[in-house]
Amino acid sequence: MFSIDLNCDMGESLGAWRMGNDAALMDYVSSINVACGFHAGDASVIRKTVETAIEKDVAIGAHPGFPDLQGFGRREIKMSAEEVFDIVLYQVSAVKGICQAFGGKLHHVKPHGALYNQAAKDASFAAAIAKAVKSIDDNLIFYGLSNSLLISEAEKIGLQTASEVFADRTYQADGSLTPRNEQNALIKDLEKAAAQVLQMVLEQKVTAANDETVSLKAETVCIHGDGEHALEFAKIINAKLKKCDIQIKSVS
């Protein structure tokens, strides 16, 4: 029987600013990535998100990012690998402690935004993040872009990884994501996105933008939580997967 993890970024509100529909979305995903306060989230938002996740029994991950609230962690910052290690260690430790304080358990770590993208193609960044995660708990699962340095660097030091694929992004013939600034980067049609998810989960393949078929490891699918149709989209993906007898459960 097939199974797949559906993950979603959460805890991205900040003080009076609301973002996402976290509690509702938790009913349709198996794992969540909680913003740690550097690019989004704050101590109260994190605590509430963790409490809800424990109640709803979804796997909790930390989602560390660059210290950049205005840029939402989406702007590259040229840090040293040591600084990257330090900010990941700090952020993941904070969220891990909050999980444990409420009887939960931190399950995984997935870097956010520009940190994720920079590390996917920079071995020293990927290694620094992986090392920070391992230093906290070597049972943490490392979520990273499928086929990227994030995965290979984490495996190199013995961390369990989960190869991430995207429901609503198109792929290139070399297996990389189509850059966001290209016109066909996003899949806006829900049916098409759902079909791509099924293809990736069932065949471990994806049809690239140029119609070639590319092999791809798919262990967890990222569902975006901040769009207008995020909840609807999560429901549809969830239903399609179940209809195909694919179990939705966190990576173990």
Next chain:
Amino acid sequence: MFSIDLNCDMGESLGAWRMGNDAALMDYVSSINVACGFHAGDASVIRKTVETAIEKDVAIGAHPGFPDLQGFGRREIKMSAEEVFDIVLYQVSAVKGICQAFGGKLHHVKPHGALYNQAAKDASFAAAIAKAVKSIDDNLIFYGLSNSLLISEAEKIGLQTASEVFADRTYQADGSLTPRNEQNALIKDLEKAAAQVLQMVLEQKVTAANDETVSLKAETVCIHGDGEHALEFAKIINAKLKKCDIQIKSVS
């Protein structure tokens, strides 16, 4: 045989801004309180401070404060008790995780600045901080102002406490500290400060500003680390205590 804990606030640098002489001071105290990034410190400063403390074998505490870099956590902020719980939980978790990542162990928690002062006289604040600490690890020792609500609220929920006294502050007849804005609040004469420390440790008493003698529980003595003569002062206090056969060791 008598013993006492000497504690000092550390890790108060921020990026390019240096504060304190941490490594040198660690040779003369038995426990340190590490700023957690909200009022001072950053992820890299905390990590380095923790590494040095493990090397020098001093007991490591977390020193959470208000989110106020410009004010160094010394300006009161009217938060709800729930917000106080959340920011303490976050900060202490971060520092605890960093300690563990380097093979160390978090030993205690001492609130900083305005958070310390507000909680010393506000039961809901004191209770919120104590609850956050207990939720992380009920073996953590809670450092607070001797005779204050910090101590009584922490004891109420079963935390071990350490009653803190100050080497360079004068006391009032009711056992409270002379407010900083009064002229005789600070003891600038090192010999006088050292004599006050000996009196507090050996007799559990202090001679107040009006010459009355006041009873006072003294389990840990705060040494300030950021003044011009901080290192010299720590050396003198340390030497005087040892000369009187008082062992300097962290609370256990």
Next chain:
Amino acid sequence: MFSIDLNCDMGESLGAWRMGNDAALMDYVSSINVACGFHAGDASVIRKTVETAIEKDVAIGAHPGFPDLQGFGRREIKMSAEEVFDIVLYQVSAVKGICQAFGGKLHHVKPHGALYNQAAKDASFAAAIAKAVKSIDDNLIFYGLSNSLLISEAEKIGLQTASEVFADRTYQADGSLTPRNEQNALIKDLEKAAAQVLQMVLEQKVTAANDETVSLKAETVCIHGDGEHALEFAKIINAKLKKCDIQIKSVS
């Protein structure tokens, strides 16, 4: 003929976080108060808000607050009067410069949230804010709570003031606002709120919560921009005022 100013807080988005429906609301008010980046807003949000306001020809005010993004400037911070002067001078200067860069003109200053509330009852705070405003441009109009120290301290140093009243808040018999934590603090019925506005504008009186009638200077009415029905509310108030031949225009 009667006239009144309708003002609304704006520019309260931050990076990826949206708040308020600024452009639409500008069609129904005569003046706006732009968050300056300390409690809300950022350099890009301010610039866009100012550009839209110039296009829509509403009077632009600066809306300085405490440096507290997480608390949205709604938590009291115990600063010195000198620090208050400094943060107001900095914030208002920034927004004034942005206005001028786009051919606009800063019209007024209204303190935000906890800074407004603290200064309304603390003469040293009110004086510090007024002094900062005057030091920038003594033609700036100072918006403050009707009957409060904000108004009297600003007048004392020769600033023109605009006494502010609230459409959706109830009043006490002494002319003060019912504290937000009391049950009847907010007027949720749009018709009632509109009626209160008319009473305040036409009679310079308000019926307090205990049914007594209180005198009150009403030169500008605050319309909240961040509620669910904010736009609808602004439209109704605007329409009712016009129906009574009350002109809606900024204070001059």
Next chain:
Amino acid sequence: MFSIDLNCDMGESLGAWRMGNDAALMDYVSSINVACGFHAGDASVIRKTVETAIEKDVAIGAHPGFPDLQGFGRREIKMSAEEVFDIVLYQVSAVKGICQAFGGKLHHVKPHGALYNQAAKDASFAAAIAKAVKSIDDNLIFYGLSNSLLISEAEKIGLQTASEVFADRTYQADGSLTPRNEQNALIKDLEKAAAQVLQMVLEQKVTAANDETVSLKAETVCIHGDGEHALEFAKIINAKLKKCDIQIKSVS
């Protein structure tokens, strides 16, 4: 008669953290660049720095940087040109307003750290900064690295510029600065640095690291204010220039 401007970065303290010896250094330079609160400085530090500069009659410049306190504005951030425009407009406006409030006048703008370095080689960044400066006041003088895009982009839109050279940095044969990570990047010998300054001022040439002589426009010399020997260095340079009958005065 020859004349030259000596400029120094100032106002880089933050709350309780002190940096530099601003007041003393002002006696030896003709213009200062005031940090604007994004990478260093805060509203109170800026106001005090401006007050001292007015008293000491040195030309005041704004020194805008990336929003990155921990990195002191020295880490590249990938912003859009529009975001760069916005943060420069905001910061320069704030400092300009503070100058005027105390009867002073903003004289120039010099970008800081990574913003300076990125813009020196990226035309869109340089143009965005120059455009922001011009939109505030087209009489502001634009300080930038000699021979770089900072200067050419500012001149393109009609701003007066001042070509900056460095006293304590070595140059390459192409006129660029030796990158900081190379061994001979810094000139630590005060006499050598002073000699280089004289050569640049008197001959508009510099001897590069490979002993070739390079032409170079030198209108303002940057003196670093944060090193251990900063004050001594400023005194020596100042004295040597005067001895050669070179007048030290701000660009006009």
